[in-house]
Amino acid sequence: MAGKELVNVRTRFVGKAHKVVINQLLDDLLEDGVLNKGEKDSVLEDNSSTANKARSLIDMVRRKGDEASRKMIAHLQSRDPFLHSELGLSSGQPAQPEPQTEQQWSRTLIHTSEAFWKEKLNHKDIYPAAKKSMSNRVALLITNIKFTDETFNRKGAEEDERNMEKLLKALGYDVVKRTNLTGKAIDDAVNEFSKHPKLKETDSVLVVIMSHGKLGAVLGVDCKSKISDNETPDEFPINNIYKYLGPQRCPALLNKPKIIMIQACRGGEVGAVLVTDCANPAVVCDNAGEGNIEDDSFQVVNKEKDFTSFLSCTPDTVSFRHPENGSLFIQYVVGVLNTFAHKDDIGELFRKVMQRFEDFSPQTKRQMPTIDRCTLTKRFYFFPGL
Structure with missing residues (x-):
């Protein structure tokens, strides 16, 4: 009883x-x-x-x-x-199991208990997270919404920016926010971030970039569907993140988790059989599509220890964005972290986001986020609310 x-x-x-x-x-x-x-x-x-x-x-x-x-x-x-x-309490569940109900996703971040943090504090397979280092957390948030060619504008991306900034702040990160950048400006922003004074004291960093993309690059706001032979594409090479935040250029982040999240397409193909009118999938795939959902056009190569990157889709495919509610990837990331970040490590959180896409409702559209070459050697917990 x-x-x-x-x-x-x-x-x-x-x-x-x-x-x-x-x-x-x-x-x-x-x-x-x-x-x-x-x-x-x-x-x-x-x-x-x-x-x-x-x-x-x-x-x-x-x-x-x-x-x-x-x-x-x-x-x-x-x-x-x-x-x-x-x-020594029981599970608290009734003797007869209740019918399984749909997962309810929290709209606000659930806080970790002091006891849970203390339990994990001295585990050798968990990245250190002292309260002082957690109070010095810092994140970079880059969102491209409006483009020089207005046909590339990313409707709904404002909502992604608001939701992600709210989540990062709730997780305890001081957010460095940049909006509507060219490829060169994105490069400068990441390079400048690698010199942030808080990196010496933080326990981790997050870099979140949301834009159009292609395999290996995020596109800047001056991108074009067609460029001449003597023009340079307006894009940011994803590998530069790892160069700037790696130990050679950024020793302050040595042995600290560096979490990268990118909402962008990585090509022009869809995850299921679907005809698209994308004329140049190597540059951008962004049409309204069915069900009032749009596509966004990317890849990263992790070469350094303690990185993990979570990409919105698999190589050569598109990711989807609702013109009012924002991208599905960001919506699902926010929902999962709000609900489970108080008790799950980053790997389990990413897995739960991927699991949500298994039940992706528009039957002719498919998207599957990808954890790319994770080199985390330990588990990383956010311990929100401490």
Whole structure:
């Protein structure tokens, strides 16, 4: 009986529960309808110490019966698996499994518990993440939206920029944002970023670039569908990221995770059989397509340790973007990280994004993100909210 389980662990829960976990449990139980707002406020406002808050919470839930107690146990397992295990609690799930429901994606970033961070702190297979280094995190966000040739404008990319900036800041990164750059300006921005003063103290960096693209390059805002023999294409070679952030040019990032995410096509082909009117797939593939979804046109070669890159599609194919909601890749990345970054490492987060594309709804369009030559030697956790 779940209520009896809470009775048995009451004293230890009161002594060990962290205030962050208590706040998270209150939010979860309010959302479930186990508690109302008045009861939540009562726990927080009528008790000055963390122990008293924990005592009030567990007693309030226990009095509501086994179903309420089961829900609290299940939420504790999600929020603080270390404490849940230490208390010896059950899974909190009913004896008869409930029908499987569709995954609900959080719109805000769920925070890691202090206990989970401490549990991972000294694992030799996990990249170090001290609070001081996490407070010095920095990310580069480059988004091309409006192009000299207006037919290349990326409708919906404004939403991608807003969503990604919000996510990066919630993960604790100081965001260096650049918008509407030529290929040369993208190169200069990445090179300048490699000299950022915070890199010496940070535990990791993210570089996010969103534009049109082709295999091996991201296109600048002055790109053209056709260029003459004496013209230089307006593009940024992806390999320059690894040159600028590698140990020779950027020793401050030695042995630190360098996470690259690129939303851009890598060619003109689609992942399923579909006729496209792209005249020059080596440069750009960007038409409205069916279902009010557009295509965006890329590849990276990782040569240095502690890199991982997550590309929006497989080689030679396009990636899709909704003209109002933004690209599917960015939408799925944001949803997965908001929901699971508090407990999953970067490799598992990327896998869950890829899994979402298995159920991609427009039946004649296919897209599959790619983790490109990951050279991370350990697991990397964001530990958001600490």
